[in-house]
Amino acid sequence: MSLRPKTLRGRLTLWYTGVLTSLLALLGAASFILLAHGLQNTVDDSLNSLAHAIADSVGQPPSRVPDIEDSLQSLLGPELAERFFQLLDPFGRLDPRLAPPKRSQLPLSAAARSNAVRGRPTFETIALPAGSNRAFRLLTMPVMRNGATANIVQVAMSLETVEGARSSFAFILLGLSPVILAVGALGGWFLARHALAPVDAIVEAARKIEAEQLSQRIPTFSKDAELSRLTAVLNDMLERIEASFAAVRRFSADAAHELRTPLTILKGEIEVALGSSLSFESARQALQSCLEEVDRLNSLVEDLLLMARIESNALSLALRPVNLAQITEDVAPALMELASRAGNICKINAPASLWVNGSESLLFRLVFNLGENAIKYTPADGLIEVSLRQCAGAAVWEVKDTGPGITSQAQEHLFERFYRGDPAREGGGTGLGLAVVRSIVQLHHGRVEVSSAVGVGSCFRVVLPLVPAPDAPDREN
Secondary structure (H helix, E strand, O other), X not given: OOOOOOOHHHHHHHHHHHHHHHHHHHHHHHHHHHHHHHHHHHHHHHHHHHHHHHHHHHOOOHHHOOOHHHHHHHHHHXXXXXXXXXXXXXXXXXXXXXXXXXXOOOOOOHHHHHHHHOOOOEEEEEEOOOOOOOEEEEEEXXXXXXXXXXXXXEEEEEOHHHHHHHHHHHHHHHHHHHHHHHHHHHHHHHHHHHHHHHHHHHHHXXXXXXXXXXXXXXXXOOOOHHHHHHHHHHHHHHHHHHHHHHHHHHHHHHHHHHXXXXXXXHHHHHHHHHHOOOOHHHHHHHHHHHHHHHHHHHHHHXXXXXXXXXXXXXXXXXXXXXXXXXXXXXXXXXXXXXXXXXXXXXXXXXXOOOXXXXXXXHHHHHHHHHHHHHHHOOOOOOEEEEEEEEEOOEEEEEEEEOOOOOOHHHHOOOOOOOOXXXXXXXXXXXXXXXXXXXXXXXXXXXXXXXXXXXOOEEEEEEEEEOOOOOOOOOOOO
């Protein structure tokens, strides 16, 4: 069973308490070590001062030192009673000038004696009496005379007071730590709760927003930069979702409207054919009309399916080098036939070869849609020009017409699905041709532009990135 809290507030409190515990343990350990080191230094300094006082006393002529212990007692006062001291000769034997020690004799280790001979003091921690639990700090210091060791002074001091101070400090530290941790954990809980209160408010506000209320926005509950940024991001997301929902609703309504028109015509034609006795020619005309509406429905459904697959990234394409000049030549007969039926002239101009990475079928549909759109909205005796050229490392397809032109307001929405805001651009199509063009261009990492002047004509320009020509010959060779 996992002990990890399930809420962010609980995890923050746990992390805060864990960090506080680590810092408290580190601070306590450092304080304890520094205290012990400071107390030991104090003891060592005290022993060093006493040893120097004894050394100064024994350094005077014997006639002037009748009783060293009495001199030290008058010099140091009652503090001497808390310390052990003894005076030794260079060989480690008791100096006869001092009475035999009233307490346990201080030990002289081989290392301390060796250091004394070399003129160096030695600090040691010993037990007195030997084998007992009473710890003492022992200083063995040589008394130098004429460059040689004349005596060895040993001074010892009980560490009972030091150990008592360390024990008291550890007891206080261990006793207060749980209280500090409890207060810290409680404070961390309230701090986390206060810090996350705006998040709870944001959650509640977001929960109240439903599909039919996407125009609502989350208010800013905190002045903190992080939470304000979170609120701004969520509001931006809601704005995009609202725009997407609106686009889907508009698309559904437009698609239903576009589908209803040919279906209504089909139903009417069939009802007329069934409700009256038609001659063979009349029946043939009725069926021909129905076939045209079926073709229109089929074209509409194909366009919708293609756009849906492109926009959902469900269209799997094996992009390969494609010769745009060859595609331009392939589309020329169909466009010329359409232009001829409309009483217009269509001119095709393409260089030898320009290569891009793409889908041949989709690029064919792209230029055909642009050409068909230009022919559809150009009055009789007009001119449609389809040209291909290279410019700044890119292939540029241009489709120009001498039609009525497009207003600047209409140009902003020209590539939207089912858009027919400009009466000059109304026709019998599905309203998806230019939207399909834009989707195909985006799929090929290019861009599409339009420039137009009312009463002069329009020019649609598609720019696609060029790639090197492949080594293998293309199908036109």
